[in-house]
Amino acid sequence: MSETAVVLVTGASRGLGRGIAIELAEGGYSVAINYAGNRTAAEEAAELCRAAAPNADQKFIPIQGDISSSDSRKAMLQSVLDQFGRIDALVNNAGIAPKVRADITEASEESFEELVKTNLMGPYFLTQVVANHWLEAKPETLKGGFRIIFVTSISSHTASVTRGDYCVSKAGLSMAVQLWAQRLADENIQVYELRPGIMKTDMTSGVTAKYDALIEGGLVPQKRWGTPKDLGLAAKSLIDGDFPFSTGTVIDIDGGFQIRHL
Template sequence: MQKTAIVTGGSRGIGRGICLGLAAQSWAVVVNYRGNADAAQEAAALVEQAGGQALIVQADIGLTGDRERLVQATLDRFGRIDLLVNNAGMAPRLRADLLETSEESYDEVMAVNLKGPFFLTQRVAQAMIAQSRGIAPSPTVGEGWGGGTRPAIINIGSISAYTASVNRGEYCISKAGMGMMTALFADRLASHAINVYEVRPGIIETDMTSGVKAKYDALIGDGLTPIRRWGQPADIAAAVVALAEGSFPFSTGEIFNVDGGFHLRRL
């Protein structure tokens, strides 16, 4: 049996790091992307070098038909889905003050960051339930996931779920919504032996943050985070792999901060 993961937005940044982390544990990985096919090819080649199998699927997570095609392509190739990582996300195309936020930007960010992951999770959960009939509801520690047969869903949230940034409010709202989405699916899917987690990155060095690098260099240097460095995609991947491999069988709905300690209240 080949344990299989869908990683949305797996072609670049954090998603690529997650694909490589899973590949190193011999997962088959579906590398999803929206527009940059070259980056997806590169990520897939790296997955195979790292010991995993890769399937590239172009699909816009914000579109109903594309989500269905992503799930179907995965089932056609691998016959199962053991892990969904809802990683694809976007910052607003324009950072606009809250009083100037456009409806177009609000709708686009919410479709990609919240509505898409919600309905993809719903669809994938149905597939997982169908394939997991007969699995005991909760193993004890040490039993793990029984060789990757126990499915899980991991949402990539953000410190923006609770940190107000008035020049990208729609992004913050989408990530706050994802926090509740994690709780809802964790509750609903526990009886189907599917654990749901959220990994909450802090400031991570990717294309998404490249435009604000100087700003964050200064903030981190001044001690914004107790651990004074940028996070790397591999930091997020380490958490995702630990969760995916079933290290925490009696935990669901848990939020795992990978943020250099950003979330700590300090005095």
Template sequence: MSEAAVVLVTGASRGLGRGIAIELAASGYSVAINYAGNQVAAEEAAELCRQAAPNDNQEFFPVRGDISCSESRSAMLKAVLDKFGRLDSLVNNAGIAPSVRADITEASEESFESLIKTNLMGPYFLTQEVANYWLKEKPEALKGGFRIVFVTSISSHTASISRGDYCISKAGLSMAVQLWAQRLADENIQVYELRPGIMKTDMTAGVTSKYDALIEDGLVPQKRWGTAKDLGLATRSLIDGDFPFSTGTVIDVDGGFQIRHL
């Protein structure tokens, strides 16, 4: 059994998930680095975690799994438990953008179904599996309890008519946080939502110039892009147990985007 607390981070091979994994490594955790297909990127993320890790007893385990598939989710969780002998926290970070940005009058059912299965059903039912493991097996909780973090998006409350499927998937995920937080509140399992804003990732690479101009014009009050480190620092604080009496809380990581202002 791992001597360090273990966190499973979905979609951790690149982008925001990699930033989360590195910050958790720096805080002393072992990390299961979930990836869908890019093993090279997952191994790179594991090596960066090793470089950030302060303790020799930490381990970093790339684990393949498609969160949109029930059998794959179950196999992934089994692999993590077989490897570490424990699981202390889950970060539901993995998600996809539409392959084509299309006006909602033209968007396809295929795209909608794909995003719902990956962005909403995947984390919802992975959480179900992890929660049921904790409730049934009743393992010892390190650092004061078990924790689940859902990474959603400002798209859960901000309409984008060229990405309707994405917005709906993230809005549903925000409700999933509330449901799981309510269900698990008296089981020593805290559930949180991190809501990132305009973040510098592969997903936004194609619209960089558009958002550069919008950010400079004040769309983001702090006038900069969000980074993987920004989200990683917020996740680290939650997993560390710095908010033990705040289950169900939404934390915006958006540079002030959510502020209504004139």
């Protein structure tokens, strides 16, 4: 079995997930780079990870899988075990935005169902698959405990009436963190929530001008966009074990957005 700790990062082919994967690579981890359909982007992410990696024994392998599918979730874990021989941490990053932003008086049930299956059920039950592997197989870990990170959003607590389905899915995911943290607290498995704010990714590329103005106007006290690196640095710190007595903790990666101020 490899002596290098392995992290499965869902949705790691681009955006925030790619930023997390690169920071983990720099930190000496091997990364299973999950992607849904864009193999080319996943290979690009793997190459960037290899370029950042300090150790020759680190591995970066694209792992195809649709987190909204039960069979695919199980196959993803098996692929990681087959390719790497172990799994030490899971980062539940993958998620989707609604295809059409619609007022909640007009939004479709189809969009709601799609977002809940991908953004909430997917990570909730992928966590179940991975946690049960650890509980049943009882493998050794190299980092003094296993780690699970859920990437949520400020939409967990900030209402956007044209993205109700997204907000509900992320609010549910925040509760999932609390549930899994409570269940696994005495099993040497720590669970954390990273809650990003307004982040510069392809998901927000269509609203850049809008948020540029809002950020400059003080919506984000630090007056800048968040980046994939910002999120990656936080994920690496958690997986490194820097917060061993803080399971269930929410860490805001939002430039101070969450501060209530006049």
